[in-house]
Amino acid sequence: MADTLKKDRSAIQLGPMEVPKASDVLANELRERILTGEFTENTPLPPERELVTQTRMSRSTVREALRILEVQGLVRIKAGRAGGAFVQRPSKEAVATSVSLVIRGQQIRLAALLETREAIEPFCAQLAARYRTADDLKVLDAANEAIADENSTLAAFLQANVDWHVGVAIASHNELLTGLMTALSRAIYTATENERFIDAEVRRLTAKAHLSITEAIRAQNPEAAVRRMNRHVHSYAQAVLEVEERTEISVPDEA
Template sequence: MDTAQRLKKPGVTASRDKSEAANTLAPHTPVQTRRAFEEVALQIRSQLSSGKLRPGDRLPAERDLAEQFGLSRNTVREALRTLEISGVLEFRKGTTGGAFVREGQGDGVVTGIADLYRLGTLGHEHLTEARMVVALATTRATCERGSQMDLDALVNNVRAAETAVKAGNIGERVSINLEFFRILANASRNPLLIILTDAMIEIQVLLLEVLTPAPSSTVMASRRRLLKHLLARDTERAISEMEVHLKALEHHYVSQRRNAPAGATQSGAWQRIRRQT
C-alpha cells in the first residue's frame, strides 16, 4: 500500500527463556477429526488464551508437535501456516529458528477485514458507520490523553498536506490525509482503535482506486478546524467537526456512485461498489 507506512503496533515483550518455554508447554491432545489442522490451530490458540503460550515463545519442533497431536507433519505444518497467515505465529530461520508466537500486532485482522470488503461481505454502508464510530472514539481519546508529541505530529501532518495542495499533488495530499487518521489513532493509546483505523484506511484506499477524492479546499478547511480543537483539547467541538467532515465525505462519495456511467467498462472495484449501492 502506497499511502503511508503503518504505525508500529503495541506489543508485549516476553521475559521467559525461549528454549525453556518450548520445553515446558503443556502436552497437546491427540486429534481425530476430518479437518485436523483446524483443531491443532484451535488448541494452540487456547494455550495463548490460558497464558501457557505468550508472545515471543517458541513452539516445539514440528516433529514433536506431530507426535503430540498424533498427526502427520504435513497436517501440523498446515495448521502452523494458518496461524502464520492470521498473524499469530512467525517463522524464523537458522539454528535458533522455528515457529514463534508473534508480538501483539493487528496485520492479520486488518487483512481479514479488507478481504471481507473485497468479497462483498462488508458494504460501503458498513464502512461508513464503522468509520464514524472509530474516528469519533479516537478523536475523543486524543483530546483526553494524546501527548504533546502526538499533537505536534498532527500539526506537521496538516502542514505537509497544505504543501502538497500548493504543489498540486492531490495523490500526495490524499496519502497525507489518510496518515492523519493513523496518527490520531496512535494518540488514543488504544491498540484496538489503532487496528480498526488501519482496517478502515485499507478499505478507503480500495475505494479511492475508482472514486475521486473530495476537493482539497473542503478537506483542508475542515482539517484546520479540527486541528484547532484538538490543540485546545476541546473534545466536543473536535468530535463535532470530525462528524461533519465524515458526513461530507460520505455525501461526496455517494454522489459519485449514483452518477457512475452504467455502460462504462467497470473494474472489479467498481463492480463491488455497484453491488453495495
C-alpha cells in the same frame, strides 16, 4: 404402521457432527495456550520435529497447524538456525487484513464504508483528545503538512489523508478501533482513488478541517474534537455520494 415406525425412529434427533482434523486439534490446543497467556510474547514454540515426536503427528500435520496459527497472527515463523515459531499476540494488523478481505470480497458499497466511518471516527477523535501523547501529535502534524502541500500528486494527498485518519485512530489508543480504521481508510482510499471530485477546493477544505480537529485533540478538548470530526466525515461522505449519484453508479459495474 410404517409411518409411525418412521416417526418413532426419526424422533431421535442428531445435529451434524464435527469431526475435527488432526491439524485443527493441534492448532486449537496451541491457540488456547497462547491466548490464556501460558506462553508469553516471543516465546519460541518447540521446533517442528520436536512437536512431531511430542504429538506423534506427522510433520505435515504439525506444519499445517502452525500455518493456521500464523495466518491468525498468533505466531511469527522464522527460518534458519534459532528460527522457529514465536508466540505473538494478534494485533490491529490481523483485524485490518480480515476486514479488508470482507470489504473486498463482499464488494461492499462505498456508501456503507463511509457510513461506518461516520460511526467510528468521531468517537476515535474523542478518545484521541483524551489520551493523545506528544508522539501522536507529531504524526498528525506531519500528515497535515503533507496535506497542505498544494503541489503534491493526488496519490500523495490521499496517502497523507489516510495517514492522518489512521493517526487519529492510533491516538485513541484503542487497538480495535485502530484496526478497523486502518482497514476502512485503505478501502476508502482505493475507492476514491479514481474519483475526479477531489479538486483544489476539496483539498483546501480537508486541510482546514484536519487542522481544526488536530487543534482540538492537542488542546485535549473531546467535545470539540467529536463535533468537528463528525462534521468533517459527514460532509466528506455527502460530497462523495453526490458525485457518485451524478456519475450514475459507474463504480459497482466493474464487478
